[in-house]
Amino acid sequence: MALKFLVGPVVVLLTSVAIGLHGILLRIVVVQAALPPAVNSFVYAEEYKVHADIMSTGVILGTLISLSVTIVYCMLLGL
Secondary structure (H helix, E strand, C coil): CCHHHHHHHHHEEEEEEEHHCCCCCHHHHHHCCCCCCCCCHHHHHHHHHCCCCHHHHHHHHHHHHHHHHHHHHHHHHCC
């Protein structure tokens, strides 16, 4: 989870700056990189009957963590 919420947005930030993004668009890209795409994992686990209960817990925890991280990123970026 640390890679997703900390390293991911930093990599997106560096890549976006390298291609020339700036301003509000850069801020939106960084915040979007911190949001959880884990719902797809739960759907696949449910469909193939592979530990769906564990995946649902992971999705909930990931969402709660990402909300707090997203709020921090918004405050740091001044959105």
